[in-house]
Amino acid sequence: MQGIGIEYYGEQPHLIDITLPDPDAGEIEVELFAASRNPLDEAVAAGYLAGLGEFRFPLVLGFDGAGVIRRVGSGVDRFAAGDRVFGQFWSTPMQFGTFAEATLAQARPALGVLRRIPDGVGFEAAAAAPTAGMTAAGALDNSGARPGDTILILGATGGVGTFAVQEAKARSIRVLAPASAEAADALRELGVNEVLPRNGALADALASPGAPEFAAILDFAGATDSVEVAAKKVRDGGTVVSTAYGVPEALRAQTRIVATDYVLDKKPARLDHVAGALAAGVTRPIIGHEMGLEDVAHGEAPARHGLRGKTVIRLQ
Numbered sequence: 001m002q003g004i005g006i007e008y009y010g011e012q013p014h015l016i017d018i019t020l021p022d023p024d025a026g027e028i029e030v031e032l033f034a035a036s037r038n039p040l041d042e043a044v045a046a047g048y049l050a051g052l053g054e055f056r057f058p059l060v061l062g063f064d065g066a067g068v069i070r071r072v073g074s075g076v077d078r079f080a081a082g083d084r085v086f087g088q089f090w091s092t093p094m095q096f097g098t099f100a101e102a103t104l105a106q107a108r109p110a111l112g113v114l115r116r117i118p119d120g121v122g123f124e125a126a127a128a129a130p131t132a133g134m135t136a137a138g139a140l141d142n143s144g145a146r147p148g149d150t151i152l153i154l155g156a157t158g159g160v161g162t163f164a165v166q167e168a169k170a171r172s173i174r175v176l177a178p179a180s181a182e183a184a185d186a187l188r189e190l191g192v193n194e195v196l197p198r199n200g201a202l203a204d205a206l207a208s209p210g211a212p213e214f215a216a217i218l219d220f221a222g223a224t225d226s227v228e229v230a231a232k233k234v235r236d237g238g239t240v241v242s243t244a245y246g247v248p249e250a251l252r253a254q255t256r257i258v259a260t261d262y263v264l265d266k267k268p269a270r271l272d273h274v275a276g277a278l279a280a281g282v283t284r285p286i287i288g289h290e291m292g293l294e295d296v297a298h299g300e301a302p303a304r305h306g307l308r309g310k311t312v313i314r315l316q
Contacts, residue, residue: 003100009047023073034127065098066126086126088112118279128285133274136163143216155221
């Protein structure tokens, strides 16, 4: 069996041969049908997360995936062979990620979370949802935005942003988002109430007569300049929440509003929420690009137009 992995930090990810051991106590073997890419995968390959958990080499990359359990180790009582599962397969130690046809993981991943795939949800949608969906819901929770409030989402066309737009719409929160003209119609269909111009034109749009005041800004793009400009329109006591370290130090230090970074927390509860939203049709992953393992190995770059959404890797 092959997967996409590295044999040392900093190496270019490539196809490697994999032999899975038998599931140990508390472990499950999962035949994977789909996985999805996240910035976390690049961070792991570069060694930026070397101090978080334990990584063993050769290391198969990939945290998010969906598949069917083939075998379970002793002591596993929450899952059984034949169950369809999805989630963030972040075990400790971590060696077998989701960029492969099968993986071995803890049934209760030490740093991740797994759940059964809701009925009616396909493998690709399930694989695209975990990290992005959990992050979107968590960031919105931490923003303090309430029904009837108006928020600004930076990076609304990306994997996390497209989930956040849908989450906000479901909570009756009004959403504004800067985006290209090419993505505008798709964002409106997803739930954005008003599409604003990007980059330098954003400041002019926010300074125009009648421009709204925001309860919160959600930054999923690391858009420091845009955060700094838009923060002036956040009401007193409002929030700026960035998942991409886009909060300028000066903004972080002031006290008129709360400006902070958000790191994904409460993963079991958040994946339960994502599963429920998928099952109810409240949210759906926007899959902007699909590829196979060979495409990943050759360094194929996803197309970047319209809604970028999530990149999904087909494994079967």
